Amino acid sequence: MASKSAPLGYWDYLKAAFKLRPKVPLLGKIPANALALGAFAVLGIANPGFIFLGIAGEAAYLLLLSSNPRFQKVVQGRQLLEARQQYEARLTKAVSRLSTASQERYGRLSEQCRAVLGISDVLEEGGSGSSLRSLRTGGLNQLLAIFLRLLTSRELIQQNMSRVERKTLESDLRRLEKQLGEATPDSPLTRSLEGTLEIQKRRLANLDEAQDSLRVINAELERIEQQVVLVREEAAVSGKAKKLSDRLDSVTSTLTETNRWMEQNAEILGDLGGPGLEETPPELTEIPRVFETEGPSRP
Numbered sequence: 131m132a133s134k135s136a137p138l139g140y141w142d143y144l145k146a147a148f149k150l151r152p153k154v155p156l157l158g159k160i161p162a163n164a165l166a167l168g169a170f171a172v173l174g175i176a177n178p179g180f181i182f183l184g185i186a187g188e189a190a191y192l193l194l195l196s197s198n199p200r201f202q203k204v205v206q207g208r209q210l211l212e213a214r215q216q217y218e219a220r221l222t223k224a225v226s227r228l229s230t231a232s233q234e235r236y237g238r239l240s241e242q243c244r245a246v247l248g249i250s251d252v253l254e255e256g257g258s259g260s261s262l263r264s265l266r267t268g269g270l271n272q273l274l275a276i277f278l279r280l281l282t283s284r285e286l287i288q289q290n291m292s293r294v295e296r297k298t299l300e301s302d303l304r305r306l307e308k309q310l311g312e313a314t315p316d317s318p319l320t321r322s323l324e325g326t327l328e329i330q331k332r333r334l335a336n337l338d339e340a341q342d343s344l345r346v347i348n349a350e351l352e353r354i355e356q357q358v359v360l361v362r363e364e365a366a367v368s369g370k371a372k373k374l375s376d377r378l379d380s381v382t383s384t385l386t387e388t389n390r391w392m393e394q395n396a397e398i399l400g401d402l403g404g405p406g407l408e409e410t411p412p413e414l415t416e417i418p419r420v421f422e423t424e425g426p427s428r429p
Contacts, residue, residue, distance in 0.1 A: 138206060143196040146205045152196070213394075222420045224278055235351075238355050242358045243270040249365045269378045270417060271356075276385050277354050279392065284347045287340050301336045307331065311330055317411045343395055350388055357381045 170184025195201050225233055247267060304326040313320045361377050 138202070138209065140234065142225075143202055143205055145193055146208075146423055147192050147195040147201065218420075219420045221275075221278070221418055224282065225420045228281055229285060231232075232285060236274075236278060236281060237420075238275060239355055239358060240360060240417055240419070242355075245364065246270060246362050247417065249362065266378050266418065269381070271352060273358070273381065273385060274417065275353065276388055278348050280351050280388075283392070284344060284351070287344050287347070291337065291340055294316060294333065296334070299330055299337065301428060302330050303327065303334065346391065357384075 150425075166184070170180050170187075174184070225236055228236065247270065301415035306323055310320065310323045310327060313323060358381075361381060364377055
């Protein structure tokens with residue numbers, strides 16, 4: 131279920147070098163490379179040799195810059211930043227689609243996760259714990275993504291169930307069975323009634339499956355919430371960074387089974403609220419705040 135940015139190739143670095151816009155005082159970012167090529171093209175009108183000189187200079191420039199390790203790291207950093215921004219935008223959009231109650235529930239879990247990271251920072255204070263914190267942050271963001279998918283799925287199921295009346299379905303089944311019993315065997319009316327009866331039976335079965343899924347989702351939501359609370363409490367009591375990491379590893383490993391169940395029931399759960407949220411978030415350094423500038427929307 132991991133989701134990482136596609137590895138960059140030579141052509142990616144080459145394109146980044148060509149599009150590079152250095153910042154010039156008073157002028158801001160300018161397309162120096164394109165301007166240089168344009169200048170050589172203009173000079174080439176008077177002397178075609180400038181065109182070949184410009185092509186040679188451009189090739190050398192692109193080759194040297196695109197193969198420079200420092201430049202490659204800059205490009206990689208930009209790609210990761212863009213992936214983070216895109217993910218956080220999808221996250222904010224997905225959360226905004228939830229009801230106010232679900233948004234607040236997601237917000238409470240986010241705060242619990244931030245509290246865990248706060249304890250992590252204290253435990254690692256004075257040590258080289260940046261890599262460990264990154265792993266913990268990744269695990270908690272992964273957990274939050276699953277929690278959001280479950281909340282979204284629950285609301286979709288509830289919306290669909292609100293459109294179906296069990297008593298009405300059961301009444302229709304009894305009516306159709308009675309009509310079928312009174313109809314002439316092998317007649318067009320019998321075939322029509324049998325088809326309608328099969329449809330209503332399937333609708334009732336779908337309703338039962340949705341109710342079962344809703345019970346599982348509610349149990350998973352509560353389990354995730356209690357797991358995060360337990361992690362925070364155990365970390366605060368033990369005061370050991372390793373125990374915190376081990377506990378988080380244990381929690382995130384349980385998400386595999388939850389994801390498997392969601393994939394197996396995708397037909398019932400439906401659209402889970404936005405592309406990319408079904409995957410592990412990119413390497414985020416913090417828990418994204420989706421309500422920093424304004425409170426939860428009220429649908």
